[in-house]
Amino acid sequence: xxxxxxxxxxxxxxxxxxxxxxxxxxxxxxxxxxxxxxxxxxxxxxxxxxxxxxxxxxxxxxxxxxxxxxxxxxxxxxxxxxxxxxxxxxxxxxxxxxxxxxxxxxxxxxxxxxxxxxxxxxxxxxxxxxxxxxxxxxxxxxxxxxxxxxxxxxxxxxxxxxxxxxxxxxxxxxxxx
Numbered sequence: 001x002x003x004x005x006x007x008x009x010x011x012x013x014x015x016x017x018x019x020x021x022x023x024x025x026x027x028x029x030x031x032x033x034x035x036x037x038x039x040x041x042x043x044x045x046x047x048x049x050x051x052x053x054x055x056x057x058x059x060x061x062x063x064x065x066x067x068x069x070x071x072x073x074x075x076x077x078x079x080x081x082x083x084x085x086x087x088x089x090x091x092x093x094x095x096x097x098x099x100x101x102x103x104x105x106x107x108x109x110x111x112x113x114x115x116x117x118x119x120x121x122x123x124x125x126x127x128x129x130x131x132x133x134x135x136x137x138x139x140x141x142x143x144x145x146x147x148x149x150x151x152x153x154x155x156x157x158x159x160x161x162x163x164x165x166x167x168x169x170x171x172x173x174x175x176x177x
Contacts, residue, residue, distance in 0.1 A: 001014055001015065001016060001028060001034050001038075002014070002016075002017065003035075003038040003040055006100050006112075007100050008086055008095045008098060008099075008115075008118065009090075009093050009094055009095045010041070010115040011088075011112065011114060011115060012040055012112070012113040013111070013112055014110065014111045014113060015109075015110050016029060016108075018109075027109060029109065029111070030045065030134065041115075042072050042074065042113055043072060043136030045134045045135070045136065046135055046136050046137055046138055047134075047135045047137070047138055047139060048133065048134045048135070050130055050132055050133070051130065051131040052128075052129075053080075053124045053128070053130070053131070053164075054127065054128060055124070055127055055163065055164050056124055056126055056127050056160075056163075057160055057163035057164060058123065058124045058129075058162070058163070058165075059121065059122070059123045059124075059149055059158075059164065059165045059169065060121055060122055060131075060166075060169065061119065061120055061121015062087055062121040062146055062148070062149055062169075062172075063119060063121065063144065063145065063146045064089065064116075064117060064118060064120065064146070065116075065137065065139070065140065065143045065144060066144075066145050069137045069140045069143050070116035070137060071116055071135050071136065071137040072113065072114060072116050072135070072136045072137070073112075073113070073120060073133055073135050073136075074112075074113050074114075074133070074134040074135075075111055075112050075114060075122075075131060075133055076104065076106075076109060076111035076112075076131070077105060077129060077131050078106055078130040078131065078132045079128060079129055080105075080106055080124060080125070080126035080127070080128060080130065081103060081105045081106070081125040081126050081129065082123065082125060082129055083101055083102070083103055083104075083122060083123050083125060083160075084102060084103075084120070084121075085099055085100070085101040085120070085121050085122065085156055085158075086099065086100050086101070086112060086114050086118050086119070087099045087118060087119040087120075087147070087154050087156070088115075088117075089118060089119055089147075089175075090115070090117045090118065097153060097154065097177065099154050099155075101158075103125065103159075104122075116137075119145075119147055121169075123158055123159070123160060123162050125159070146169065147172050147175045148170070148171070148172040148173070149162065149165070149169060151174050151175050153175040153177070
């Protein structure tokens with residue numbers, strides 16, 4: 001695996017190193033020892049989830065989980081393409097309130113490792129996109145948090161106008177510093 005630093009502190013873009021032959025390829029997508037050797041902190045996989053998104057322009061986010069069950073996420077498209085966005089909400093971080101976004105593609109199997117207390121969201125760039133999440137904490141609905149995808153506090157530039165957004169995601173309050 002290749003670990004690439006991003007402009008957000010402790011947010012890593014992870015690329016696979018496929019071993020290819022006539023059948024296709026095989027690649028490791030997570031290894032606790034490789035993460036540790038690279039100095040990348042992740043508590044290990046505690047829970048795994050899939051997000052199926054029927055239509056291009058589906059937006060999910062921006063979500064995170066509050067203390068005491070802080071949650072890191074390893075996010076990778078399993079089918080299709082997404083524009084993935086992370087907003088740093090860690091008040092003590094040098095990148096507090098900054099965002100970073102990039103296209104992730106299933107055919108490259110690239111991923112983001114999203115640190116705890118960073119809001120995460122994405123918009124699908126293809127119909128029938130599937131996103132695989134591996135989390136290092138159990139989900140707790142009481143600790144689920146969110147901010148609006150178009151909150152002016154962040155100024156996120158999305159590559160396409162979202163067309164499908166849940167009422168919950170559309171009506172989150174503005175972020176207050």
